[in-house]
Amino acid sequence: MSFDYDLFVIGGGSGGVRAARVASAEGAKVALAEEYRMGGTCVIRGCVPKKLMVFASGYGEMPEEARAYGWDIQDGDFDWLPFRTKLNSELNRLEEVYRSLLNGSDVEIFDSRATLADPHTVKLATGETKTAKHILIATGGHPVRPDLPNAHLGITSNEIFQLESLPKSVLIIGGGYIACEFACILNGLGVEVTQYYRGAQILRGFDDEARGLVAEAMREKGVNLHLGTNIVEMRAASDAENAQILTSTDPAMGGAAQDTAALTEAGSGSGPVWVKATNGQEGVYDQVMFATGRSPSTSGLGLEEAGVAVGRRGEVVVDDYSQTNIPSIYAIGDVTNRVQLTPVAIREGMAFVETVFKGNPTKPDHELIPSAIFTQPELGTIGLSEEEAREQEPVDIYCTSFRAMQGAFAGKSDRVLMKLVVSQATDKVLGCHIVADHAGEMIQLAGIAVKMGATKADFDRVCAVHPTISEELVTMKSPMRSA
Ligand code: FAD
Numbered sequence: 124m125s126f127d128y129d130l131f132v133i134g135g136g137s138g139g140v141r142a143a144r145v146a147s148a149e150g151a152k153v154a155l156a157e158e159y160r161m162g163g164t165c166v167i168r169g170c171v172p173k174k175l176m177v178f179a180s181g182y183g184e185m186p187e188e189a190r191a192y193g194w195d196i197q198d199g200d201f202d203w204l205p206f207r208t209k210l211n212s213e214l215n216r217l218e219e220v221y222r223s224l225l226n227g228s229d230v231e232i233f234d235s236r237a238t239l240a241d242p243h244t245v246k247l248a249t250g251e252t253k254t255a256k257h258i259l260i261a262t263g264g265h266p267v268r269p270d271l272p273n274a275h276l277g278i279t280s281n282e283i284f285q286l287e288s289l290p291k292s293v294l295i296i297g298g299g300y301i302a303c304e305f306a307c308i309l310n311g312l313g314v315e316v317t318q319y320y321r322g323a324q325i326l327r328g329f330d331d332e333a334r335g336l337v338a339e340a341m342r343e344k345g346v347n348l349h350l351g352t353n354i355v356e357m358r359a360a361s362d363a364e365n366a367q368i369l370t371s372t373d374p375a376m377g378g379a380a381q382d383t384a385a386l387t388e389a390g391s392g393s394g395p396v397w398v399k400a401t402n403g404q405e406g407v408y409d410q411v412m413f414a415t416g417r418s419p420s421t422s423g424l425g426l427e428e429a430g431v432a433v434g435r436r437g438e439v440v441v442d443d444y445s446q447t448n449i450p451s452i453y454a455i456g457d458v459t460n461r462v463q464l465t466p467v468a469i470r471e472g473m474a475f476v477e478t479v480f481k482g483n484p485t486k487p488d489h490e491l492i493p494s495a496i497f498t499q500p501e502l503g504t505i506g507l508s509e510e511e512a513r514e515q516e517p518v519d520i521y522c523t524s525f526r527a528m529q530g531a532f533a534g535k536s537d538r539v540l541m542k543l544v545v546s547q548a549t550d551k552v553l554g555c556h557i558v559a560d561h562a563g564e565m566i567q568l569a570g571i572a573v574k575m576g577a578t579k580a581d582f583d584r585v586c587a588v589h590p591t592i593s594e595e596l597v598t599m600k601s602p603m604r605s606a
Pocket of ligand 1: 133160164166168262280465
């Protein structure tokens with residue numbers, strides 16, 4: 124049977140673009156369909172614009188610090204619109220880079236939604252159908268709002284980069300990394316930030332000590348973080364019914380609550396929103412942002428027509444080689460709901476090409492993936508948390524927390540955490556957790572050692588680089604505790 128293509132990729136994000144290019148380089152005839160913008164979540168509304176906003180927000184604290192170092196420098200205000208314009212042109216540039224990489228690799232691009240018609244056929248929104256020997260689903264995920272009346276009044280991370288104006292106040296719902304990163308970003312840009320998280324501590328799944336320190340730092344920097352708290356009701360603040368509520372808003376809400384006059388001129392997007400929380404507090408915010416999770420983008424994708432099995436969370440079910448139950452169809456990246464990170468989607472794409480087009484069956488490696496949370500301060504992490512490790516075996520905990528030289532000189536109270544979780548039986552470093560400025564950069568490097576199976580003795584053999592924050596990783600002599 125002859126097909127139009129050897130490979131048809133659905134989705135032009137991190138995983139799809141890489142798989143298409145690498146397969147084409149192997150001599151395969153490849154096509155790719157993207158329904159929105161080339162580059163996907165990471166480039167258009169994820170990692171890249173977020174990190175640029177992290178940089179933007181970091182400048183807020185700098186004048187004060189610079190003054191402490193002798194600079195004659197004044198505080199300034201952040202201007203959202205010039206930043207947004209520059210951000211958009213950078214995203215346009217990157218989108219073009221992705222497009223030209225595909226063109227340069229002889230991948231045929233369809234700027235269209237694609238769905239599955241059968242195990243070898245893809246239907247395009249343009250009405251065309253294309254056949255392929257292999258189909259790769261790389262459609263990623265999307266943010267979900269909670270099932271709450273008027274939830275449409277809130278925005279998600281998809282909308283945050285394109286706001287018409289920067290809100291004066293925002294309520295962020297959620298305690299995962301996206302919620303915490305945007306709480307810090309917006310706080311740094313001068314927005315009054317309140318964050319509700321229904322759990323007992325933010326950043327579930329990360330090392331307890333590290334998440335505790337991040338939460339403390341966020342509060343110290345001005346994020347009004349409420350744990351064990353969720354939203355129960357929301358309405359447009361302009362509703363006549365709410366006008367009354369506004370004038371009698373609980374003073375305990377502090378600056379988050381505003382009077383009606385202020386509300387009419389504030390706001391962007393959907394306009395100010397009145398919110399009631401599980402703790403009984405009521406308040407009005409210029410924006411409410413839901414960072415309450417993401418779901419795989421599989422709805423209406425034709426999975427049923429093609430006979431592809433779907434899991435409980437709507438994810439495409441795959442085996443260790445990213446193959447679905449239909450042998451000609453594979454899936455990679457967020458749509459499979461394994462590890463939702465850009466480098467992981469890319470590596471899954473490369474392992475897929477290795478398996479299918481190079482005849483070298485390769486499983487993507489999901490063990491010991493380093494990652495960073497770009498809060499202020501950052502959290503860099505690899506391996507097991509103390510809590511996970513001690514469930515598994517007896518461990519020694521090497522840990523230190525201190526004020527870093529640069530901030531301490533400027534009178535800042537920010538603390539740093541360096542932590543190693545070490546197996547008592549093998550001396551192997553099972554986990555490394557860093558809370559500090561640039562922890563993302565540090566964990567990338569420490570991650571090499573941990574991935575190589577370094578022991579605590581190996582760390583100790585390395586001479587310190589002085590004076591740095593990270594030298595603590597090789598100078599912690601005795602365990603803080605055993606667990
Ligand atoms: P995506 O990049 O989501 O690409 C899927 C593409 O498929 C999209 O372009 C979509 O439009 C397209 N598509 C969907 N359905 C169809 C269809 N039927 N037809 C045609 N096209 C379709 N990861 C990190 O590693 N570090 C970070 O700092 C980080 N920060 C993030 C911050 C935010 C706010 C968000 C939301 C995510 C972040 N991520 C981060 C996660 C990262 O963006 C994703 O893990 C990664 O983009 C997944 O790549 P993917 O190829 O699976 O899907």
